[in-house]
Amino acid sequence: MVSTNSLREPTVCQLHFRMSFRCRWALSLLLGVSIALLVGCPPSDVCLQCGAFAVVGSFSDPGIQECSGLVASQIHSGILWVHNDSGDAARVFAVKEDGTLRGEYALQGVSATDWEDIAWGPCSSGGWSDCLYIGDIGDNAKLRSEVQIYRVREPTVPLEGPVVYESLNGVEQFNCAYPDGPHDAETLLVDPDSGIPYIITKDAAGNTGVYRSPQPLTPGETTTLEKLTVLTSGSYLTAGDVSPNGSRIILRDYLTSFEYPRLSGQSFAQIFDNAPCTILPALEIQGEALAIGPSSLEVYTTSEGQGAPIHRALCSAP
Numbered sequence: 001m002v003s004t005n006s007l008r009e010p011t012v013c014q015l016h017f018r019m020s021f022r023c024r025w026a027l028s029l030l031l032g033v034s035i036a037l038l039v040g041c042p043p044s045d046v047c048l049q050c051g052a053f054a055v056v057g058s059f060s061d062p063g064i065q066e067c068s069g070l071v072a073s074q075i076h077s078g079i080l081w082v083h084n085d086s087g088d089a090a091r092v093f094a095v096k097e098d099g100t101l102r103g104e105y106a107l108q109g110v111s112a113t114d115w116e117d118i119a120w121g122p123c124s125s126g127g128w129s130d131c132l133y134i135g136d137i138g139d140n141a142k143l144r145s146e147v148q149i150y151r152v153r154e155p156t157v158p159l160e161g162p163v164v165y166e167s168l169n170g171v172e173q174f175n176c177a178y179p180d181g182p183h184d185a186e187t188l189l190v191d192p193d194s195g196i197p198y199i200i201t202k203d204a205a206g207n208t209g210v211y212r213s214p215q216p217l218t219p220g221e222t223t224t225l226e227k228l229t230v231l232t233s234g235s236y237l238t239a240g241d242v243s244p245n246g247s248r249i250i251l252r253d254y255l256t257s258f259e260y261p262r263l264s265g266q267s268f269a270q271i272f273d274n275a276p277c278t279i280l281p282a283l284e285i286q287g288e289a290l291a292i293g294p295s296s297l298e299v300y301t302t303s304e305g306q307g308a309p310i311h312r313a314l315c316s317a318p
Helices: 012-039 269-273
Strands: 054-058 067-072 079-084 091-096 101-107 117-121 131-136 147-153 164-168 172-177 185-190 197-201 208-212 222-224 226-231 239-242 248-252 257-261 277-279 287-292 298-303 309-316
Touching (some): 117 239, 172 197, 248 269
Antiparallel strands (some): 079 091, 248 257, 287 298
């Protein structure tokens, strides 16, 4: 978590960090262009055309200190779901696009070892079509024999009036094991049609693994994931999301975002076979969250830190 104080002049060390960060940001852009030249670019008519990221708000609640997961609600217009990194309770927050808190929801009967991402996807039971998936998939030391994915029906969020504080029951727990030993990961994706989850590891460029469940998960059981592929773009990926219409995936590392479009006739898994488009994100100190809006034409990002700004880019369809 990064602490800032706008009333103080920046120290020499802070200035050096800011300059270094901007240099690394510029170098990342050059690197993204270089990667595109090496691996090839997808046709321009399949990529989103996005404007510059702009600040649309900041987190107003002091409880949101290390935002590590972000996803847009599909049933409540203008609501974003967020959660903190490791060290917090098993809870999610519903905020407006401007960062105003609308609800805090505690997930009952589960723990929060190292929550790293949140995703939207279908529910497999109960007749619900909208569920939240929370990825307890962080493992910096690479010691966990299993990681967890939690699924819960998306609750009702009041858009006006008092902030609500509620408990969520009926949380489903899915245990997942990698076929080749523990991995650290910060990105959870869910196929919007099948509900099958994908975990993308946090590794150096060229070593990023894409893992998925070979079948729909069963609550309470341990599923051995299968390794689908290895990505060559991006280094130490920190977040990602799937467009609600399933037409693309966007992944991010600390300095660049990568859009994988889904070409005509491709399955969801085949998206990762495509060369990505590069999207230059907002300048963020430690950006570890990304979400695609409900129309599939908005991209949101944010960073760790209390009161962190929320950035949004508006895009046009290819």
